[in-house]
Amino acid sequence: MSIRSDAYAMCKSVWTSPSRDQLKSVIKKLQGSESGYLARRQHAQILGFLVIDQRKTDIEEKMQALHIVPLENEDRILLSGAHKNVVQLNTRCIAPLATELPECIEAVDPYRKFKYELPEMSDGDILSEEALVKMASSFSGHPAIKVAIESAKSSVIKIPKGKYVEAVSIFYDALIKAGAYDAPNDVVSIMSGQSKDSPQRIIARHVSALACIKASLSVLDQLVYQAILSNKLPLLDQNNIIEIGQMSNNLVSNGLSLLYQPFEQPCMLNVYDVVLVKIETSGSPLGQLWRIEAIHFESSQEFGSSKELTLREVDENLNPFGHLLDHM
Amino acid sequence: MSKVIYINSENATRDQWKLLAQYAYPTNIVRYLHQHKFADSGKLVEYIAGCFRQSEAYFTAAEDSPIDISPLLQYYGAATLLAGASALVRGGQLPIKGHGMALNASDIRRIADAQMIPRGNGALQQFAGIFSPGCIFVNGEPWTMEEILGSIPDLKQDFESCYEQAVPYTVPIEIVKRDRGSLERIAIGELRRFNGPENALTNVENLRQSYLTPEHTSQYIILHRKINSAEIGTYSLFNQKCLQIAHSKKGRKVTLSQLVDMFIGMFSLGFLSRYNPEFWNPFVRSDETGELLLVEKFIAVCQRYFPNLVLNEIQKSRIQFVNKTKGILDLSATQDTKQGAKHHIGVTGISERDMS
Numbered sequence: 227m228s229i230r231s232d233a234y235a236m237c238k239s240v241w242t243s244p245s246r247d248q249l250k251s252v253i254k255k256l257q258g259s260e261s262g263y264l265a266r267r268q269h270a271q272i273l274g275f276l277v278i279d280q281r282k283t284d285i286e287e288k289m290q291a292l293h294i295v296p297l298e299n300e301d302r303i304l305l306s307g308a309h310k311n312v313v314q315l316n317t318r319c320i321a322p323l324a325t326e327l328p329e330c331i332e333a334v335d336p337y338r339k340f341k342y343e344l345p346e347m348s349d350g351d352i353l354s355e356e357a358l359v360k361m362a363s364s365f366s367g368h369p370a371i372k373v374a375i376e377s378a379k380s381s382v383i384k385i386p387k388g389k390y391v392e393a394v395s396i397f398y399d400a401l402i403k404a405g406a407y408d409a410p411n412d413v414v415s416i417m418s419g420q421s422k423d424s425p426q427r428i429i430a431r432h433v434s435a436l437a438c439i440k441a442s443l444s445v446l447d448q449l450v451y452q453a454i455l456s457n458k459l460p461l462l463d464q465n466n467i468i469e470i471g472q473m474s475n476n477l478v479s480n481g482l483s484l485l486y487q488p489f490e491q492p493c494m495l496n497v498y499d500v501v502l503v504k505i506e507t508s509g510s511p512l513g514q515l516w517r518i519e520a521i522h523f524e525s526s527q528e529f530g531s532s533k534e535l536t537l538r539e540v541d542e543n544l545n546p547f548g549h550l551l552d553h554m
Numbered sequence: 555m556s557k558v559i560y561i562n563s564e565n566a567t568r569d570q571w572k573l574l575a576q577y578a579y580p581t582n583i584v585r586y587l588h589q590h591k592f593a594d595s596g597k598l599v600e601y602i603a604g605c606f607r608q609s610e611a612y613f614t615a616a617e618d619s620p621i622d623i624s625p626l627l628q629y630y631g632a633a634t635l636l637a638g639a640s641a642l643v644r645g646g647q648l649p650i651k652g653h654g655m656a657l658n659a660s661d662i663r664r665i666a667d668a669q670m671i672p673r674g675n676g677a678l679q680q681f682a683g684i685f686s687p688g689c690i691f692v693n694g695e696p697w698t699m700e701e702i703l704g705s706i707p708d709l710k711q712d713f714e715s716c717y718e719q720a721v722p723y724t725v726p727i728e729i730v731k732r733d734r735g736s737l738e739r740i741a742i743g744e745l746r747r748f749n750g751p752e753n754a755l756t757n758v759e760n761l762r763q764s765y766l767t768p769e770h771t772s773q774y775i776i777l778h779r780k781i782n783s784a785e786i787g788t789y790s791l792f793n794q795k796c797l798q799i800a801h802s803k804k805g806r807k808v809t810l811s812q813l814v815d816m817f818i819g820m821f822s823l824g825f826l827s828r829y830n831p832e833f834w835n836p837f838v839r840s841d842e843t844g845e846l847l848l849v850e851k852f853i854a855v856c857q858r859y860f861p862n863l864v865l866n867e868i869q870k871s872r873i874q875f876v877n878k879t880k881g882i883l884d885l886s887a888t889q890d891t892k893q894g895a896k897h898h899i900g901v902t903g904i905s906e907r908d909m910s
Contacts, residue, residue, distance in 0.1 A: 470781065487767070526771075529732070
């Protein structure tokens with residue numbers, strides 16, 4: 227069993243959770259609204275709706291054409307409860323890290339940057355206690371947790387407590403900014419120019435491990451969100467793929483460009499959605515799980531419509547930066 | 555047959571026969587048979603060589619003859635060529651007894667009304683088994699010349715001009731090569747004779763296996779080939795790809811290869827001219843409908859393209875004769891596809907994220 231397969235099993239438990247249907251219909255309703263559009267661009271799953279609702283006044287002042295309908299109280303409670311469940315999941319998953327390196331915990335929180343205070347209320351029920359325990363147990367074996375703890379034992383790791391969030395955030399953003407087809411120049415120069423036991427490399431390994439944990443939690447949270455909305459992951463296969471484009475195997479991850487026909491299922495995909503890709507190629511076989519990092523939509527009367535996806539492979543530990551952990 | 559071989563030529567008819575004439579020589583026949591793991595025998599080699607030589611002679615005679623007799627000579631050339639080619643690609647002579655088809659031309663007013671009636675397991679069915687795989691003729695179920703003429707891509711325009719109400723059995727496709735994925739498309743105007751685009755496409759066999767769901771725009775039907783799928787359709791003499799609309803025979807869909815379509819057409823015209831001179835003579839002398847133009851074009855297309863199609867089958871490639879200047883690589887041309895990709899609706903990417 228892998229973290230990925232345990233995550234799939236957890237997602238199946240979401241389908242039968244008591245408030246799933248109600249939550250699904252609320253999210254579907256919001257998705258079609260202006261606030262839903264803005265929420266999607268937060269890439270923060272359920273929290274996106276809550277953040278936009280909280281910032282309603284600010285946003286309307288800046289963008290006067292927009293009118294954001296406030297969340298109904300019942301919906302806000304439902305969404306908050308579900309998000310609280312997800313936060314609980316993340317907290318349990320990184321419990322070993324919290325024990326060994328409590329100063330790192332905020333740095334690996336995918337929702338850290340939003341500074342959203344959840345109201346005092348009871349927890350949601352989309353993730354049962356049993357599902358939380360199983361998933362946390364599986365995630366505790368994440369290789370990045372081990373690397374983070376091991377590398378922290380080195381005397382060269384002297385990151386002040388308050389600087390962890392910034393260090394991981396800058397590094398994480400650099401990985402994303404480099405795109406799915408490339409590794410950041412700094413990563414390449416450290417890997418090629420520094421020995422495994424050099425202080426710079428050890429620091430980079432430590433921060434890389436924390437970035438991998440944050441990214442894996444982010445994928446896990448995304449899977450929960452998608453499980454609320456659908457019983458199936460979006461499938462890209464022979465029935466909708468037009469062309470396989472650029473493929474990259476770099477020091478951070480595997481990247482892939484893929485052109486698909488958007489009016490076939492799955493018709494609606496968003497950046498950071500997780501998708502399954504099943505197609506035979508003439509080269510090496512493609513991995514099964516990928517995260518969308520960019521979408522380019524094109525439509526014309528002459529050439530029809532197509533969407534080009536930039537994808538990053540998610541490994542069996544739900545890590546989109548798996549190569550980084552292997553090689554740093 | 556996805557492999558395409560381009561051959562530069564100033565006279566494609568002459569050059570295709572030069573390539574076919576290779577198989578009139580025993581050394582080349584034996585080499586071909588051995589390459590394809592077949593045993594050779596003196597009798598088989600001479601049979602094949604004789605077929606190829608006779609076939610060229612018939613086609614040459616047809617070219618030089620008036621339309622009174624050229625269709626029959628052309629049919630004999632075609633039948634002989636298929637007999638030789640099938641023996642070559644199968645490594646043995648087919649047990650052919652008879653044409654495997656008969657002509658019904660009683661009381662016809664137009665060439666289009668002449669009917670070919672399949673008969674038993676004769677030459678037609680045996681050739682179709684090799685050169686139009688999966689095609690089974692229903693004994694006694696007629697095929698009209700209208701169906702045959704409407705199935706030849708190079709005749710589509712003339713066919714539609716000649717027969718005002720007739721529905722063609724071929725749909726031209728435009729292949730658009732772009733930076734991001736090539737596509738194929740059908741101009742909506744090409745489907746005007748059909749009872750709606752869906753009606754045409756549902757009768758294209760294996761469409762869903764080869765293509766993603768067709769997308770309809772106001773101007774085109776857009777088709778994307780499925781990755782790793784087998785190609786369907788056929789190509790005109792001038793390399794235009796076409797989808798083939800299946801014929802309905804006793805409730806079954808039947809799609810013939812262009813080679814077999816032409817073979818049936820040549821048989822029908824050959825036998826019509828030979829055995830129905832009371833119809834053929836006034837037709838070629840004083841046709842007032844313009845159908846003669848279509849028939850002449852059919853004969854011309856067969857004269858040029860039928861041997862080419864046989865060559866394709868022997869060499870398992872699509873051989874395209876071209877007449878191009880050699881030795882120039884022109885990289886200066888602007889790409890229309892880049893200009894065409896103008897209706898961007900939105901770009902979403904990493905740079906646009908993080909509103910927070």
